[in-house]
Every structure is written in C-alpha cells, then in structure tokens.
Amino acid sequence: MRSPTTPTLSIGRRAIGKTRAPFVIAEIGINHEGSMAKAKRMVRDAKAAGAECVKFQSHVIEDEMIPAAKKVIPGNARVSIWEIMARCAFSEREERELKTYTERLGLIYLSTPFSRAAADRLERLKVKAYKIGSGECNNYPLIEHIARFGKPVILSTGMNDIRSVRKAVAIFRKHKTPFALLNCTSMYPTPYEKVRLGGIADLRKAFPDAVLGQSDHSLGLYTCFAAVALGASILEKHFTSNKHWKGPDVPISIDPKELHELVLGSQAIHRALGGKKTILPEEQVTIDFAYACVVSIAPIKKGERFSKKNVWVKRPGTGEIKAIDFPRVLKRRATRNIPADVQLRRKDLA
Numbered sequence: 001m002r003s004p005t006t007p008t009l010s011i012g013r014r015a016i017g018k019t020r021a022p023f024v025i026a027e028i029g030i031n032h033e034g035s036m037a038k039a040k041r042m043v044r045d046a047k048a049a050g051a052e053c054v055k056f057q058s059h060v061i062e063d064e065m066i067p068a069a070k071k072v073i074p075g076n077a078r079v080s081i082w083e084i085m086a087r088c089a090f091s092e093r094e095e096r097e098l099k100t101y102t103e104r105l106g107l108i109y110l111s112t113p114f115s116r117a118a119a120d121r122l123e124r125l126k127v128k129a130y131k132i133g134s135g136e137c138n139n140y141p142l143i144e145h146i147a148r149f150g151k152p153v154i155l156s157t158g159m160n161d162i163r164s165v166r167k168a169v170a171i172f173r174k175h176k177t178p179f180a181l182l183n184c185t186s187m188y189p190t191p192y193e194k195v196r197l198g199g200i201a202d203l204r205k206a207f208p209d210a211v212l213g214q215s216d217h218s219l220g221l222y223t224c225f226a227a228v229a230l231g232a233s234i235l236e237k238h239f240t241s242n243k244h245w246k247g248p249d250v251p252i253s254i255d256p257k258e259l260h261e262l263v264l265g266s267q268a269i270h271r272a273l274g275g276k277k278t279i280l281p282e283e284q285v286t287i288d289f290a291y292a293c294v295v296s297i298a299p300i301k302k303g304e305r306f307s308k309k310n311v312w313v314k315r316p317g318t319g320e321i322k323a324i325d326f327p328r329v330l331k332r333r334a335t336r337n338i339p340a341d342v343q344l345r346r347k348d349l350a
Helices: 035-051 067-071 081-088 092-103 116-124 140-147 162-175 198-204 224-229 256-272 281-290 325-327
Strands: 008-010 013-017 023-029 054-058 108-113 131-133 153-158 179-184 211-216 232-239 293-297 313-314
Touching: 008 054, 013 116, 023 256, 035 054, 035 092, 035 256, 054 092, 054 116, 054 179, 067 081, 067 224, 081 116, 092 108, 092 116, 108 116, 108 131, 108 281, 140 153, 140 162, 153 162, 162 179, 179 198, 211 224, 224 232, 224 256, 232 256, 256 325, 293 325
Parallel strands: 023 054, 023 232, 054 108, 131 153, 153 179, 179 211, 211 232
Antiparallel strands: 008 013, 293 313
16 A cells, blocks of 8 residues: 555545645644534535545543543643543534534544544544544554554654654554654644654654654644645644634634645645756747847958957847857857847858
C-alpha cells in the first residue's frame, strides 16, 4: 500500500499522499459543548467551506479516567478535565446520529477515541479510519487495540519524541496497519517559535514509509501553508462556526472563512510544488515581448564594425540574435547597409 518513496494512505475512496492535494481535517472536537445542534451546524459550515473531513472526539468517561481527574485542570481551562468531558461527551446513539449526518453530506467522519471503550464504540459505528491524539501517542496498549482493527490510523505526535513515536510505529507495522504521522506541539495556542516545522523532516527521515502531516495549534494559517511546502499531506486545525461561542478549543480554532482559505491555499501550494528550473513552452508568448534582441541604434554601412555606438539590445524578443549573444556581435562587421532600429540577423554579421 505504501513505498519508501511515495507513501500513501486511503480513507474510503480518498487517497492521501504527496501526489494528492492536502487532506484537510476540520477538527470540531468538543467545540460543540455537548450540543447536537451546534455539532451539526459546524459540519454544515465545514462542508460549505470546502472541507472533506470533520473530526470529533469520542469520550466514555468511566473507561477514560478515574475520579482523581476531577482535580486536574488543563492549562487552557478553568475546570477539571473530568467536568469538561462529562459536559461535552456524546452518547453512542448521538455519535451514530452525527456520523450518519456527516456522511450524508458527503464528508468523511473521523473521531478520536480516548479509551478502549471509545475505540470499540467507533468500531461498532464502522468508521473508515481512526485519529489518535498526541496524548495517546505513547499509550501503546490503546494503540495496539486500535491497530488490531486493521483500519488506517492518523497519529498526532505532540509531547513525544522520535523514540516514543518509533514504538507506536512498530505496532502499526506489526499489524500491517496503514498509518500517517502528524507533527504537532501540544500548546494552546502554540507560539510560532514552538511549532517546529523541522519535525516534519525528522519524521520523514525516521519513518520513510509514513504519510506525514501537521496538526497545528498556532493562530492563523501561516504554519499550515508552510507545512505543505515542507511535505505535509494532512493538515488538521480546530474549527468552529463562531469564534464567540464557548468551547475549550474555540480560542485556537479557525472559522469557516479561514477554513475555506486553508483548503484553497493548501491546494494552490500543492500544485505549485515540484518541477525544475527550465523554460516552459507556455512562456514563449512572454518571451516574444519580454526578451531583448540585438538591434541597430544608428545607420550602419556595409563593412562597418559593430560597436556600442551603433548596436544595443532592445525589445521585443522576436529577433534572431538575443541579448545573451551581444558580446559576439561586437567587433564583427556588417554584410550590408543596415538602417537604425532594426533587429540584426545572423546573415548581417561578417
């Protein structure tokens, strides 16, 4: 399915890799705050913005955390992680409803399981692929459990180094599970100097058989665009329909206008990559007026020596002798009388 030179991964009919336009994941996550209406609104808005995929989070609280989590407050929140997830978690029935709604709109439905029970729930829902977050990148028991499903996995690598990522990759390879790796920094928001896009090259060197991407928590779109130029085939950004809504990740989320720009911009950058520094046939129409050719700037008599006093280089570029050959013309003699302001021909040179 993949080779060291052109690794690819397919989610349903969507092939992902260097030869295809970047796969943009609009991560709704838990920005819906437990509201199905908000969740569906964001799905519709992502579709209208041109996204192919939306991603949610799957939480089964009792299988994900112990009560001690009620005392742990994330850096980007004011209440405990337990309270946040309890407030935002959908039931299995609700997740099924949301997946059906998403797929009827023609979008790919992804969700991140944060526990074994959540992974089993998604398998019952028959998801096409799994997204594993950075917090579970070194949760090897859970990775092993998901890898056994044999479906494609996209793994974020924030808070992990190459050594810990290598152990996860070994599990994927053991089970022949198609996988992609996303460069990521788990800071919310991520300062630009901490994004470390150089991590994409590190991942490529360590895992040449992996499709690569960027899960980005910085503000704006700049680093995602740069990631495409550096070889990212997957881009993941938190998404919200309205930046004034409440939600744990809304402050670092992009809105529909920005998502549309991300989709169009990443596609444009992808099309612009590659190629060689050669002259294209399509440039000939510009060459015809933009190049300079050797021309007479004064009347020249037959037998007269060419010099900077009687020849120079001017547009258009339709003459036989281009500006690059100007030094070869100097000190040669004219084979005929040449009026001023005409392009020299090769047969004009003795």
